[in-house]
Amino acid sequence: MYGIALALTTSKPDSTTVTKQVDDWIHANKVCRHTLLSVLSNDLFDVYASYKNVKDIWDSLILKYTAEDIVRKRFIIANYYRWEMIEGKDIKIQINEYHKLIKDIKTKSITLPDEFVSELLIKKLPQSWTDYKQQLKHRQKQMSLSDLITHIIIEDTNRKEYAAAKAKTLSAKAKVVEDKLAPKRSSCTSMQT
Structure with missing residues (x-):
């Protein structure tokens, strides 16, 4: 939305990169991190507030909720397969x-x-x-x-x-x-x- 999504997909540039790119990434990371943390529940906020890079928060959330979705899919398929007519x-x-x-x-x-x-x-x-x-x-x-x-x-x-x-x-x-x-x-x- 504000040209800050790059912080979600890329890690912090190293010090050999142009200062403007590093400054842009730091700004994008800060805005994305605060935006993301502001929409999390209190329980999740407590877990992710210590993370400094928004990409780490984002990757962790995707991993967690993708895994939960896979478990839900397995449960639904198991229910479908076990179902019997009486x-x-x-x-x-x-x-x-x-x-x-x-x-x-x-x-x-x-x-x-x-x-x-x-x-x-x-x-x-x-x-x-x-x-x-x-x-x-x-x-x-x-x-x-x-x-x-x-x-x-x-x-x-x-x-x-x-x-x-x-x-x-x-x-x-x-x-x-x-x-x-x-x-x-x-x-x-x-x-x-």
Whole structure:
């Protein structure tokens, strides 16, 4: 802003350099150092107030916060990789969780290939979906994530409808068996009286 950024990128010139350049660097260092220290929190100010060169403060801050960012990225990637779908939990809710993990990854500027994201979702499907997972893996054409999610939601709906129809059929069969057994019981009770 004031032509003083050179103090952030260069070390102090040695004494053999032109006096004007040394004076410019000293001025730039002083202004940058005070500006930088003035925006730090009290805890960080206490740490960096003893530093005489702004470049040392700047390099230390970049190193510290870049390392913290790398740790955060590792944590987000680990969460993404460890995430599992749970049997019995609504698929739509779990897909929303998956979307949130992907969003967290994108906010940290981590890019993953679409094929990887889709394949990992297939891999994370619950154990009861094994046949379906195999069917998806053997497809000739790779599906986009949105197409895959649509496909999974349709499969989930079909499974729920099938389970409901099966339960209704079993209930009807149980009622028929119950009705057949009911008259025999009444004839036995009338014989006893």
